[in-house]
Amino acid sequence: MKKTFLTVMLAGVISSFMLSGCGGSSTAPEATTAAQTTAAETTAAQTTAAETTAAASEAGSLTFEDLQDNYKILTDVYGKVEDLYLNDKIEQDDNIEALLTQAKDIISEMGELSEADFTNSKDFQDINDAMVKIIEGLGNVVDGMTVKDSEAETVADANSDVKYVDGFYATDGNGSDFMIAFYEGAAGDVAYINDGSDEAVAEYSVEKANLDDGTEYLLVTVGQTKIGYVENGDDLYIVDSDGNIYGAARLSEEEADALYQAVAK
Numbered sequence: 001m002k003k004t005f006l007t008v009m010l011a012g013v014i015s016s017f018m019l020s021g022c023g024g025s026s027t028a029p030e031a032t033t034a035a036q037t038t039a040a041e042t043t044a045a046q047t048t049a050a051e052t053t054a055a056a057s058e059a060g061s062l063t064f065e066d067l068q069d070n071y072k073i074l075t076d077v078y079g080k081v082e083d084l085y086l087n088d089k090i091e092q093d094d095n096i097e098a099l100l101t102q103a104k105d106i107i108s109e110m111g112e113l114s115e116a117d118f119t120n121s122k123d124f125q126d127i128n129d130a131m132v133k134i135i136e137g138l139g140n141v142v143d144g145m146t147v148k149d150s151e152a153e154t155v156a157d158a159n160s161d162v163k164y165v166d167g168f169y170a171t172d173g174n175g176s177d178f179m180i181a182f183y184e185g186a187a188g189d190v191a192y193i194n195d196g197s198d199e200a201v202a203e204y205s206v207e208k209a210n211l212d213d214g215t216e217y218l219l220v221t222v223g224q225t226k227i228g229y230v231e232n233g234d235d236l237y238i239v240d241s242d243g244n245i246y247g248a249a250r251l252s253e254e255e256a257d258a259l260y261q262a263v264a265k
Helices: 002-021 033-059 064-085 094-111 121-144 150-160 173-177 253-264
Strands: 163-170 179-184 190-194 199-202 205-210 216-222 225-232 235-239 245-250
Touching: 064 094, 064 121, 094 121, 163 235, 163 253, 179 253, 190 216, 190 225, 190 253, 199 216, 199 253, 216 235
Parallel strands: none
Antiparallel strands: 163 179, 163 245, 179 190, 190 199, 205 216, 216 225, 225 235, 235 245
């Protein structure tokens, strides 16, 4: 009796948190089919469990076999809700994660109960009611899940497909902020440039230009931001918008990736 009482108390606590703690969240209009399906299955499971309870009440009282049937429904529902939460389309949420962990512990406690732990019909009824409440709470948890924004996800996927090709940074004087890096990706080739006052990353254009002394260099334009560079064998140079030239070195892949992620996020 003590074992069933503690289980009922714990189940009551967790189900109340589920019902009150997740109701304020909203699922995005573009909710995935998986979320809609899980919500429907949870509602159906709640109905089935309630019907089992009603039928048992009409017959006189619940039996341990009735509890086993509803326990199977409960574990199936929990498995579907957990799978949905782990879907990469669903935003991760600390509160939901904590509730699912606690619910799993309570469900495990219920699974350890044997028929010998029940002394009367009220014990059966209390545990059954607790299971129905947790199923209801799990449905509320599904309602509280949020589907990731599809536009943000598309941008993130595009960013992850970008590959660094080549790039340079100024190594002397006031040109230390000057940088240029080239990337290729599924959505097209882009460049990152920093002219000392502005930085940008987007599609770019390249044209030939000449310094006052006739030295030819490549001028890269990204939006309104421009910067040039010269490759002369192993020697690298960056050219600012005023035609000043600075010694340069190649960016590492790690440095270039960090620049891209910082500006393109």
